[in-house]
Amino acid sequence: MILTRISPLCLALPMLVLFLASCRHDEFVIYEEVERVGGEPASDAMCSGLYLLNEGNMGSNHSTLDYLDLLTGTYHRNIYAQRNPSVVRELGDVGNDIQVYGSRLWMVINCSNKVEVARVSDAVRLGQVDVPNCRYVAFAGGYAYISSYVGPVALGGDVQLGRVYKVDTLTLQKVDSVTVGYQPEQMAVVGDRLYVANSGGYRLPVYDNTLSVVRLSSFAEECRIRVGVNLHRVESDRYGQLWVSSRGNYADIPPRLYCLAMTARHEYAVVDSLELSVSDMQVTGDTLWYFGKPSSSAGPSYGIIDVRTHRAIDTHLFDGVLSARIAMPYGILVDRHTRDFYLMDAKNYVSNGELLHFLPDGRLDWRMRTGDIPSCGVLVGACLHDAETDDLPQPSDLLTVDEYVPAPGQFVNMMPRWDEGDDALAMAEKCTSALNGGGVVSLGGFGGYVTFHFDRSVTNVADAPDFAVFGNAHDGASEPGIVMVSIDTNHNGVPDDEWYELSGSADTDSLGRVTYGYEVTYERQGDMAAVPWTDNLGRSGIIARNPWHNQEYFPQWLDSPLRLGGTLLPPNGSDLSHNGSSWVLSHLRYGYVDNRPNTDTDAQRFDLDWAVSPVTRQPVRLSHADFIRVYSAQNQVCGWLGETSTEVTGASLNIGRRTK
């Protein structure tokens, strides 16, 4: 029976070998993985990179940070652990939000009950703020505002109210907190107020339906605005509107997207709601990009909404075939300069997700494996310095508005906002801060204008453009305005000198269709009535009201009747559908503000050599100019789009690289 004696050994021996061969070893920090993304590195990219936060499945401690280096076209997966090896148990559990403020990267790590603060330059940790069940972060005036599910238990209830913590962004100390609604989610800052979307997700099926309004100067909750059930996202646009997503109750109440605007009583109220499911959205310029999943059975939907008209511009961001290959869209990020966009696909939540990069025309550029559940990202680099953070100084060319005399219009008294008691001077100041801070100044209907000057004169450089004025045009939505310039010949610092017009392409391309010396007179009716006008050709009409904008349309600080004059450009709007649903406002060849998208840098540039006398139309040679005026040069109404109105978003003397 030798066999019997050996057999257990025969079995035990390979086992022992196996055990020894596959023993435990020391555990090492998991280092980053680097891959090339493919596609072409954008040479003119304003942004140098993108930080992507991966949520990681709850309880897995798998939240990781990825970095896309746009300058080299490389993707760095999981950079946090290597750059911060001494942080016990790495980045944490369930990363929920990532933002940049100044030179710091803020990461809200939900189930680790902390907000991690690191350097933007290299993601090296600077510290953390302990906030229980933290959700989102917003910034204003040197403070971070962090929403948290954990607040006091409401009287008579058993579920906690939520809280917003105020954190000093320099010291990372919590300085204050305020109680808001149930399970607060995203927040938006407009002026001195913080708007907090309350979800009530823990109170299922009795969700919260309010937006908390917190006054920042006193850090107290002023009121709660009823919006819709289970609110999640909130973003403001440059017209001062708030866009708030409601997730519905997953049963009989469908998800919706609400738009809130300032009412005559200076309170926000719901002015519109769209039957859209919005999982994530981003407002950039005049557009709101979103995606969502209306129901468990339906596939995801994607789209772009024009925030001025509240209408969809696009309902397919990209090829439909590709759409089927995206399992679980989880985040969207739009580069506001190039209009490239990124989509995050979380797949099945428990394996690596994917980041997809699309070109502005919706073509897929590349796709890249990320960590588990890529949920949110933030672009970093030079692009941050003009709009992402409002309190960073502008690099140059601060301008000052001298006069703001808009014609009546649907955005007048709103962009910028007129408050009771504001006079012409106050409104000019508001325009100054809007134009220096990424905001919008609407000029209303024909003849409405804004006059401004730089801190130095505009010099006429021979055979080259001399300055730039930016608008908010995009393809098919051109609202051309004419530029006038003036020299302060009496040296009184006030624009009361002779004006010259910069002649644009219509003067040669549309001979006989341009009306010179045109004048329109508007009369205030008051009480939210439409504003009638008459012109010097004997015609008349109205600036009609629409359901989306509920303020007075006549500039409240100006006297009536309001007479405005200038050169009238030929109508550029046409209704492609012939039933009033699809308006295209074509652009003119050159020489107008708000005529071409700001990405078309050449089209924003103006040359003092184009100056003509507005009366004789004869060219004038100017060595320099001190004041610049832009006026709205169309008198047309395009169906539901309303009156055509030039919008100004900024101006610059530094016309080399800067686009806004």
Add this chain to the structure above:
Amino acid sequence: MLLKLILSVLPLCSSVADTCDVLSISEVEVVQSVRSREVVSGQQLDGEGVRRLGALSVADALHHFSGVQVKDYGGIGGLKTINVRSMGSQHTGIFYDGVELGNAQNGQVDLGQLSMENVESVRVYHGQRSALFQTASDFGHSGTVYLRTRIPINNHLRVMGQGGSFGLMRGSFLCERRLSERVSSSLLVNGTRSDGQYPFRYRRLNYDRTVAYDTTAHRHNGDVTSFHAELNLFGRMDRSNWHAKAYHYQSDRGIPGAIVNNVWRRGERQSDGNTFVQGQWQGDLTPRYSMRVLGKAAYYSTHYVCRDSTQFMADNRYRQMELYASTSHAVELTPSWSLSAACDVRHNVLWSDMPLFHTARRTTCLLALASALHVSDVRAQVSLMSTDFSHLSPSAFVCWDASRWLSLHAFAKQSYRLPTFNELYYTTIGNSRLRPETARQLDAGLQFRTSSQSSPWRLSLTADVYRNRVSHKIIAYPQGQQFRWTMLNLGEVRVTGVDLNAESGVNLGQWHLQLSPQYTWQRAIDVTSPADSYYRHQIPYVPHHSGSLRASLAYRGVSLLYAFTYTGERWSQQQNIAYNHLQPWYTSDLHLQYQTPSWRLSADVLNLLDQQYDVIVNYPMPGRSFRFSISYSL
């Protein structure tokens, strides 16, 4: 035919059960007929052997069975479930004295709650127990664990006290009495408490081998207090016997939760109360016809409370009721050919005070037909079970005794698992359109053993290769809106494996020596879709290699046992990448015992080398711990 009971000569009993030609022990008595015979035997550990392993619960014992993975969330109070041959814990049936223990809510029986105190034997069968005379439920699983209560032989009284690390205190009282010639009883009462505060350590190095971090913390909220009482009555008549049981288990425990960055303690708690009564009667109505009836009524309540302000604060109660009745019939048509039929009806109800929860009810009817044939050296069995008259689970088992030492066996089986109530109805994730999961199994193996009564040597070897496929696997799938999941029949898993078992012993005078190694190799891959990033990756928590070893030495009343358990590298998620990688773990336990006829003293050292490991990621396991126990018998 030779009737041989597995009464171990050695203090520690065999893990490999009786071989093909030996009759198995039926639940209550040994009936020497083809209709109670098993075709392929299972693995077995007897209760005394398990207790010597220092096992407090059944979960501790199951590490020593091949093809079995125990999921353990750590500590005495942590959830412990079993996964047989990678088909998922819900495919495994746990039978307590012939009646299945169920949990209609989540399909998982917490093995940590099952005490080993009065268990006579633990058996594990792959496929099913290939016996004829059993309930229809026995035919329905892809793996089964059988626990059998000790039947009193004499009047016996045992008092035991135990203490150990992490505030462990345990006391038990067992009273066994013969009430009459035909009726005996046993009463077991035990209580356990532990504060569960064990230290654990997480450590990482930089690649230059400098320490990145090295931190030690204490597990909090892992305390448990439990109470268990059980009364058994056994009766025996001329041609029949009966058994009745009343069972109650009560516990209150903290749920320690995952250890993640910045979170070292949590505040979830759970109380359980499980009560059931069951009874069965079986008898030979004629020499060729046997019948059994069986019934059970159970009431389970769970109270889950989360008072952790950083989490969703909950206070939910769940109550479950189960009513079960079964009858089985076996007929011996010829001495070598038998037929059986069984019918089970089970009714489950689940109540909860969760918002939007609707009471869930389900009645399941199982029907089984089986036939066994014994022709010279070959035994075969086929069975067919239907679940609710729709899903058919066929199986076929065959065993051939090639020689005195060697037998060959094989089986093929398809079985279903019904969706649990959680999967069907859970407030936010349920999907009432789910179909059952399907498991297909193929297995072939051989068993070699020495059967010489005269030799002091004893050896038995079993080897099995198998191939399983789980289709329509029910998995949680994200629904689109954040935090909302749904259940889908989406997964497909293919398992290929090898189980090796050996059992050897030698008696040299007063010295008894035993060595029992066991090894499992498994390749369990996800083959759901080639488009997945984890296509053909090993499924979560299934190691390629695992095994255990028990070695014992006994001299008179003193015995020393060394137990080694090994689990190879695993992945915590579907993708086999570095982030999900879990290191192998292996623990060594030592048990020393001294026994006199009435006293028994034992000392255990568990995890002797103080290994810091996770069975489930972020749920650290205890390091080295000690236990001492003393018991007195009368």
